[in-house]
């Protein structure tokens with residue numbers, strides 16, 4: 261569970277958290293009139309489970325030594341993580357209108373120097389897992405029981421550096437490393453399964469020596485159970501949760517749109533999307 | 544962690560809360576074309592030039608590391624689907640595979656963003672391609688400061704990196720005309736080439752002049768007597784505009800466009816600088832370290848041409864994120880900023 265002070269509204273359900281993350285993301289997308297909204301809506305559930313079920317942290321002290329580390333390898337998903345950090349109380353809700361603006365703490369691509377709670381500078385894809393390997397080694401050296409989570413994308417499965425890190429994590433028996441793969445079957449030029457990630461996913465990681473789970477990344481119960489398994493596993497192996505997500509999840513008219521790395525949203529559609537989300541607010 | 548603020552950065556501490564700005568300037572998306580600034584534009588000059596080439600040359604093939612749509616290679620991919628290889632987001636194997644295709648007699652054009660070719664794939668370009676002098680053409684979007692996404696996407700030192708590689712020809716074309724002509728010329732060049740790309744709707748500036756791209760040649764676009772600009776990339780557009788503005792203030796500026804960064808046209812550059820009486824000002828969309836400016840300075844020193852010399856370029860820093868117009872102003876790449884710098888230097 262989260263640190264005692266972590267969550268100011270302890271009776272809020274994960275469904276409500278995921279809803280609030282989606283809402284924050286839509287509000288930010290509206291500010292810029294663009295953004296990786298499809299990714300943010302798709303990843304909202306796994307972020308809700310990360311920040312409101314699995315991670316230990318202190319919202320007022322993002323560099324607290326005892327925290328679980330959460331690495332966002334995919335810098336372009338920053339809008340999604342900001343949305344979660346706002347809901348978690350790490351970032352103030354009042355700064356939503358600054359998203360992507362000059363002088364904002366929430367630039368379009370996630371960078372450690374700009375944002376409390378943004379642990380690493382992502383964006384050059386294929387870095388997160390390697391850095392997470394080193395951090396997991398470092399925590400072990402210090403005797404710190406915290407976990408390192410690395411959130412990566414299916415596109416990053418194409419990078420050779422990812423697989424170097426995969427093998428390294430096994431070599432160093434990093435049972436404090438949990439990798440989350442947002443498998444939305446989308447990358448910049450098209451479907452990920454048309455490119456390098458066409459094969460079976462979990463068996464591939466297992467063959468390398470990881471504990472691998474594959475779940476519906478928009479099913480909160482499935483996610484909770486996968487995170488619990490990953491955290492409580494006794495085997496001296498790194499763990500991966502491959503989360504099959506749907507881009508734009510939660511806003512049906514966007515879900516039905518032709519999928520693209522940049523999902524097109526017309527200026528008037530932001531308000532429409534927010535209204536639809538509001539109607540479906542979980543009680 | 545200590546927070547690090549380079550001198551030109553306007554970034555505040557990440558622990559300083561922000562207020563909502565009154566005027567909103569949105570960050571330019573990386574998919575956006577370089578602001579055309581009200582000029583004529585040509586769509587996808589690189590991709591369309593490649594299609595033209597492919598009509599008569601079966602050896603031309605295209606590869607991209609999940610960025611065909613963002614490098615204009617997609618128009619070639621649509622026209623010649625069987626000659627296009629989607630390599631996935633794997634820059635290193637894209638480069639190695641391009642090397643292999645070249646060994647088998649093909650002329651591969653490989654595309655990604657400038658940061659990923661120059662930083663991630665460097666060793667692969669160096670050993671698989673350049674050391675063997677293979678005719679692979681590496682064409683990369685988002686050169687220098689052409690996105691507000693921050694250092695992960697801002698290729699501020701790609702020319703410096705690539706200039707260090709033996710055998711590699713390095714190009715920084717100015718506009719759509721330059722890009723289209725250069726694409727055809729490099730296809731005929733027997734060795735490896737790294738070329739910076741502007742994509743999308745690309746301004747047509749050089750079309751108004753009597754200009755034809757020539758590999759390895761710097762060309763005088765506009766002559767003048769007080770200042771000699773030596774520029775590449777979109778900074779040639781900017782200094783052409785600056786030259787017009789400065790003329791109104793009585794400062795006469797020459798613009799020597801040098802799209803070939805390596806091998807640099809030492810002969811023309813030396814001859815123009817040696818005419819004397821002009822302040823030499825290099826202008827580049829790149830760090831002041833290791834790009835056109837330092838290449839020109841070293842060339843002049845080697846030739847014993849000692850002239851007053853100034854550099855316009857990006858600071859040797861990781862740049863801020865933000866809206867592109869704001870950043871160009873902040874880092875001195877706008878026409879106004881160029882004019883101001885030149886006026887202050889001429890007054891000295």
Ligand SMILES: Cc1ncc(C[n+]2csc(CCOP(=O)(O)OP(=O)(O)O)c2C)c(N)n1
Pocket residue numbers: 299334336383384385386413414415416444445446447448452520521522608609610632659663
């Ligand atoms: C090393 C690297 N290569 C290329 C890119 C450009 N790029 C940005 S996002 C992206 C797609 C990557 O796939 P994924 O993260 O799965 O995309 P999404 O699901 O967000 O569409 C690419 C190629 C990059 N940021 N880093």
Ligand SMILES: [Mg+2]
Pocket residue numbers: 413414415442443444445446447452
């Ligand atoms: Mg994806």
